[in-house]
Structures are given as structure tokens and as C-alpha cells.
Amino acid sequence: MSSTREKIAQAADTLFYEQGFEATSFADIAGAVGISRGNFYHHFKTKDEILDAVIDRRIAKTKGMMETWDAQGQTPLDRIGCFIRILIRNRAKITQFGCPVGSLVSELGKLNHVSQSRANALFSMFGDWLAEQFQEMGCDAPTALRHARHLLARSQGVATLSQALQDDEFIDGEVVLMLDYAAAAASEFTQEGN
């Protein structure tokens, strides 16, 4: 099967993250993959098609992560912890380039790009998944959504600020606070005496 198409999408994914969508040219991607510039047309008609493929990749990758977390975490609190800890796992890249989702959404928003809503869907995926966890904990639906969005916003802020400060260690402290927040939400529904 067309492995070249996949390689293009993969290279574009990385470059869009590290340089931005607008700042990444066909030539950049061609150089990264090692194919000729004109050859692109056979796999992707336009740059927007590449963007769509990249978003598809990210959606798939996100789904995969969530499945892993679902399998790995015993309790909702454990699973939420998995989400929070992405910040630590990707610490170096986040400090350098920010959050892949957040920065893409921000850029596409400014460009008034057609695929803006598809990128925003990535946020919704995280939001919905987090809300599910809080509901399983015992929260009612609106509270769960509130908690979910709150954590999502916190993680975005940590990413942006660690990039601005160029400070790895800032992430660690904030992760602890976010875990505390989730734990506090959970403790409302557990036995006091435990």
C-alpha cells in the first residue's frame, strides 16, 4: 500500500508542529521525505489535503492514546492522571514548540482556515473523554464537563507558558497541582474514612 503517502503525512505532521502550518512549504516536506516536489501532486492535490491527512493522523493517535489509558488506568482518577502526565512525557518538545493541538488550533483560527473545525474536534475528543472520567467518578454531566474543560485549559496554559519561559521544570510543579485538582474532585465521592 502507498507507504509514500503515509510518509508524507508523517513528515508534515512533525513539520506542522515544529514550524507551523503556514511556515511549512511543500519543499520542506519533500526534503524531509526525500522525494521530488512535483511528485506531491500524485498523492495530495493541495496543501489543505495534507493538513486534513495530518489531522486524521492526530485524531487516530489521540484515539489510540485514550484506549491505552482506558486499559491502563484502574480508576477514573488514574486515567485522568494519564492525561495530565502527557505534559511530562512530552516535556522537552512542549517547552520547545508548545502543545501540538493548541498551537494548530490557534494558527488555523487566525488563518480562518476551512479545517479549523476539524482541528477543534481534537480538543473536543480530549474534553469528552475527560468528562466521561469525571462522570464515572460520580459527577453529574455539567460538573464533569466543567472539570474536563478546566483541566484542558490548565494543560494548555502550562504548555504555552513553559514555551515562553523556556522552563522545563515549571511543568512538573503544575502537573502536581493538576493531579491535586483531580484528586480533590474524586475525594468528594470516596469514603471519608479511607
Place this chain on the structure above:
Amino acid sequence: MSSTREKIAQAADTLFYEQGFEATSFADIAGAVGISRGNFYHHFKTKDEILDAVIDRRIAKTKGMMETWDAQGQTPLDRIGCFIRILIRNRAKITQFGCPVGSLVSELGKLNHVSQSRANALFSMFGDWLAEQFQEMGCDAPTALRHARHLLARSQGVATLSQALQDDEFIDGEVVLMLDYAAAAASEFTQEGN
């Protein structure tokens, strides 16, 4: 004095915020100001010079805001509240284009731009000012810095997420939580019985 130069910087400021630095061309700025494209060279040698002028403007505007807050707020907590409430004052623009500071820093970071550090200084200004307030409250220096960065990150996250969700109202709830956070930090140093 050269009012044209000022008008260019002002138009560029707006356009860099709403479209991004890279995506804004000389032609865009010229169109917005209503002057010819070639005329730019007389006022700014390069696009980077315009960016520097824009950052200067923002630094000056930020200083002005802080002076206003210093004069307006009676207590450190009041003044911190002024900062937090920018989110509400600029709600509509933030929902559409995100935070001007955060998105510029993010973009310049990805472009590895020379002026990246000058843009980051904008963050430091807010951070230092907030830390001062927390110190006046009674916090020791490291704690004050921690609180300051925490609030800065929170506000960034709120901006990013409200843009992604296209949701005005999300901001209001988060602002309340941030005010609570500041109040809790302050209450440590006030009389219990008050």
C-alpha cells in the same frame, strides 16, 4: 512627528494579532493604512523592524495597564483581580483570536525568530508584576513567583480553550476560579476573624 510610522505600527499590531505575523504581508499593512507598498521602506527597512515596533508598542501598553492597575487597586488582591479580569474585558477578541501575547510567542518560537526573546519579555513583565503583588501580600519570593506563573498559565489556558471551543461563557467561570485562587493565597495573610 511621523504619524504615518505610528499608524503603520498600529495597523501591524492589529493584523499580527488577528492574522499572525507570518501570514500578514506588507501589502496587508499598506492596505490597512492606505499607503503604497513601496513607501514602507522609508519608515521600516524590514518586516522584522515592524515587528520590533509592534513589540515596543505592546510593552508600552502593558506598562500603561500596570500603572493603571497600581493606581486603581487598593490591595494586592484588588490589583491581581484587575489582571484576571482582562480576560473578561477582551472576551470577544480572545474567543476569536486567542491571547495576543501567547499566540505571538508561540508563533515566533516556531519560526525561531530573532525577536522571540523580546516577545517573551512581555510574559516576564506580567509575571514580575504579579509576583510583586503576591509579595506585597506577604508571600516569600519563590512562592510569589510560583503563584504569578500559575495565574499566568491559567489565563493562557483559558484564552486558548475559549478560542478552540468558540465559547465566550467558558471564560466567565474560569475567571471566578482564578479570583478564588488569588483570594485563597491572600487569606493566608489576613486576620481570620475579619
Place this chain on the structure above:
DNA sequence: GATGATATAGGACAGATGTCCTAGGGCGCG
């Protein structure tokens, strides 16, 4: 009114960009 500095318009310039076309290579199938 003449002079000179400053501001402006218009366009030239090379390079890059996204898009598209064409010619040929490699390979399976009849």
C-alpha cells in the same frame, strides 16, 4: 520664489510558493 529635506507612489527585482503538466521508469498482466 528658490532650496533642500522629508514623504510618497509606483514599480523593478530575485526568490519562493502552491499548483499543475509532461515525460519517462518500473512492473504486473495478457
Place this chain on the structure above:
DNA sequence: CGCGCCCTAGGACATCTGTCCTATATCATC
């Protein structure tokens, strides 16, 4: 072998970019 199909390379293309030049307009000063 010969046909047809997918893949690739290389380059054409119009357009846009940032930069820069030159000729003209504006205006204060003498």
C-alpha cells in the same frame, strides 16, 4: 513482448513575498 497502470522526477506557471530604487510631490525655511 507489448500494453497499461502506478509512481516518480523535473520543471513550467502565475502569483505573491520582502526588499529596494527612482521619480515626483509636499512643505518648512531662507
